[in-house]
Amino acid sequence: MPYVNIKITNEGATKQQKSELVAGVTELLSKLPGKNPATTVVVIDEVETDNWGIGGELVTERRKRGS
Amino acid sequence: MPYVNIKITNEGATKQQKSELVAGVTELLSKLPGKNPATTVVVIDEVETDNWGIGGELVTERRKRGS
Amino acid sequence: MPYVNIKITNEGATKQQKSELVAGVTELLSKLPGKNPATTVVVIDEVETDNWGIGGELVTERRKRGS
Amino acid sequence: MPYVNIKITNEGATKQQKSELVAGVTELLSKLPGKNPATTVVVIDEVETDNWGIGGELVTERRKRGS
Amino acid sequence: MPYVNIKITNEGATKQQKSELVAGVTELLSKLPGKNPATTVVVIDEVETDNWGIGGELVTERRKRGS
Amino acid sequence: MPYVNIKITNEGATKQQKSELVAGVTELLSKLPGKNPATTVVVIDEVETDNWGIGGELVTERRKRGS
Numbered sequence: 001m002p003y004v005n006i007k008i009t010n011e012g013a014t015k016q017q018k019s020e021l022v023a024g025v026t027e028l029l030s031k032l033p034g035k036n037p038a039t040t041v042v043v044i045d046e047v048e049t050d051n052w053g054i055g056g057e058l059v060t061e062r063r064k065r066g067s
Numbered sequence: 068m069p070y071v072n073i074k075i076t077n078e079g080a081t082k083q084q085k086s087e088l089v090a091g092v093t094e095l096l097s098k099l100p101g102k103n104p105a106t107t108v109v110v111i112d113e114v115e116t117d118n119w120g121i122g123g124e125l126v127t128e129r130r131k132r133g134s
Numbered sequence: 135m136p137y138v139n140i141k142i143t144n145e146g147a148t149k150q151q152k153s154e155l156v157a158g159v160t161e162l163l164s165k166l167p168g169k170n171p172a173t174t175v176v177v178i179d180e181v182e183t184d185n186w187g188i189g190g191e192l193v194t195e196r197r198k199r200g201s
Numbered sequence: 202m203p204y205v206n207i208k209i210t211n212e213g214a215t216k217q218q219k220s221e222l223v224a225g226v227t228e229l230l231s232k233l234p235g236k237n238p239a240t241t242v243v244v245i246d247e248v249e250t251d252n253w254g255i256g257g258e259l260v261t262e263r264r265k266r267g268s
Numbered sequence: 269m270p271y272v273n274i275k276i277t278n279e280g281a282t283k284q285q286k287s288e289l290v291a292g293v294t295e296l297l298s299k300l301p302g303k304n305p306a307t308t309v310v311v312i313d314e315v316e317t318d319n320w321g322i323g324g325e326l327v328t329e330r331r332k333r334g335s
Numbered sequence: 336m337p338y339v340n341i342k343i344t345n346e347g348a349t350k351q352q353k354s355e356l357v358a359g360v361t362e363l364l365s366k367l368p369g370k371n372p373a374t375t376v377v378v379i380d381e382v383e384t385d386n387w388g389i390g391g392e393l394v395t396e397r398r399k400r401g402s
């Protein structure tokens with residue numbers, strides 16, 4: 001029954017990678033008490049780099065500097 | 068003053084359906100103590116089926132199997 | 135399969151009221167295409183009035199003024 | 202280390218405005234105890250007006266009425 | 269740089285289990301393009317069973333019935 | 336009309352600091368197009384350090400090491 005929301009920058013994760021991420025997170029959660037994998041929900045939000053800031057700066061700008 | 072976030076897979080909800088959902092949820096919340104419908108906010112996120120997992124599997128794959 | 139997160143100030147909602155809210159929201163969502171009530175999840179967060187701001191002011195302060 | 206999620210309607214915020222918002226919020230949070238600006242994350246979600254309700258009504262409809 | 273929010277019912281996850289969950293999720297995310305484990309954030313919300321609904325019913329009630 | 340959710344570790348933010356944070360964030364958002372401070376909502380979640388991971392490790396453990 002857990003619910004997981006994963007936010008990542010939109011930088012080319014493939015469907016295969018997302019599929020493996022969902023399977024992996026669901027398995028990890030099944031180790032906790034009372035968590036049913038059948039109803040575990042994982043939602044992935046892919047966010048534009050113009051809409052993600054870290055360290056007070058947009059990721060778009062950081063990428064331009066190579067970091 | 069409540070805030071509601073609804074996440075659904077992006078599978079064809081119409082504007083009319085979303086309008087009725089917002090009206091209905093706002094009315095339900097107005098029955099709780101101290102909740103003002105005028106400032107109740109409802110945000111709907113429509114998520115691609117490639118980005119939604121349940122039971123360890125992407126919804127895209129489930130839909131292919133007919134479930 | 136929808137996921138709903140409801141945030142309200144912690145001002146005395148009873149278990150009965152929360153039960154009715156969960157039932158009502160789940161029913162509203164079942165009217166959308168492809169939404170299965172059996173796996174619809176509703177999570178209610180009750181937030182202290184010191185941790186909720188509206189109009190630039192904590193709710194705790196607004197309540198003192200009677201609004 | 203704080204995490205901030207800002208949801209706004211998608212009504213023309215520029216990259217420059219988002220950049221200033223990220224910088225400003227990060228600075229505000231650095232005034233709290235134990236918060237490191239270098240790892241402060243700010244994610245901005247821009248939401249279609251058809252998917253945002255307030256007062257029981259979609260923002261799309263409110264905008265048509267001029268409010 | 270990913271951000272992960274995990275919501276689970278408050279049913280006795282230990283600190284050790286939470287520590288392993290954080291380590292495991294962070295490792296899974298490091299397999300995606302451009303994701304730095306050093307700044308990956310995982311926040312766990314433990315929610316009372318009175319505040320979690322599934323299938324239109326509070327988890328508290330489901331647990332009483334043994335499901 | 337924006338909605339802001341701020342997640343911080345629970346390490347002693349005072350009511351005064353939270354009040355200033357709410358006022359500051361609301362003012363910053365009022366600079367964006369079409370954002371009304373009167374209906375801007377800010378919700379602060381204070382999270383136990385056992386429930387917050389960064390770099391694959393719980394904050395509780397990092398604090399013990401002095402970082």
